[in-house]
Amino acid sequence: MQGFLKPYQVEQIKKKYPPDTRIQLDHMEGERDMPDGLQGVVKHVDDQGQLHMAWQNGRSLALIPNEDQFHIIQPEQKPEGNKIRVLVVEPGKAPYTQQIENDYRAMQKLVDGCIEFVPLPELSCHLYCNEEGKLIGMPGNRRLDNKDIICGSFFICAGDENGNDISLNDEQLRYYTERFREPEQYTDEEAHHVECEIKIMPSASDSIEDVMRMLGLLRDGNDGMER
Known part of the structure; x- marks a missing residue:
């Protein structure tokens, strides 16, 4: 049990945990409805130094410092200026986070050339x-889910409801860091293979013989079409 705190200790707790501070519970002994990882918001700190809370499960149990285990949830770091937080994935390396200017030149520099946009349906992201x-x-x-192999470095950012590039949030960053965590090895033949689909579109003026030649069923010379 927590002993009586001195006034200056209570003041320190009030300064450390002002109202609206986000808290994550690490452990509260003897409370089944208060699981580890539960999050809540500080409403106020009383004169005994207890943190009165509004928990996401609807409970309002107070936290007792030095008895309950908990920590402050740090706010997400916001990029400065026009920068966005992206995940960079290079060949043969683990992914890493970087802040870049949200403009075309910075994107070109990161991929070492002209950029190509690939929509990622998971969590509304852009590659x-x-x-x-x-x-x-x-x-x-x-390799992407559609079996295509990306060659060279690429990066991933988030997209807003209007399709604009924005910073990855923590959930998106964790998901794609895990998705591309392990470097992959490919031969040049595998990596640079490009599938081409050739469609033959005969015109109205083509004869039957012309169409047969397009399909490879009729060759010029002595090999005539069987009738």
Whole structure:
């Protein structure tokens, strides 16, 4: 049990935990309805130094310093100016976080060339890579869910409801850091393979023989079409 606190100790607690401070509970002994990891907001600190709370499960049990285990949830760090927080993924390396200027030149510099936009449906994110990565022989990096292999470095940012690029939040950052955590190895043949679909569109003036030649069923010379 917590002993009586001196007035100066209570004042220190009040300064450390002002109203609206976000708290995460690490452990509260003997309270089944107060699981580890539960979050809440400080309403006020009383004269005994107890933190009166509004918990996300609707409870209002007070926290007792030095008896209950808890910590302050630090606010997400906001980028300065026009910078956004992105996740950079380079070939052969683990992903890392970086703040970049939210403009075209900074994005080009990060992927070392002209950028290509790839929408990521999970958590409304955007992927940007070098649009000529395969053609200029950049090393294979990571394989996407559609089986395509991204060549060269790429980065991921979030998108708002209007499609604008914005900073990744903590959830998005954790998800894609885990998704691309392990470096992947590919041969040049695997990484630079490009599938092309060729469609033959005969015109109205083409004869039956012309169409057959397009399909490879009729060759010029002595090999005529069987009738």
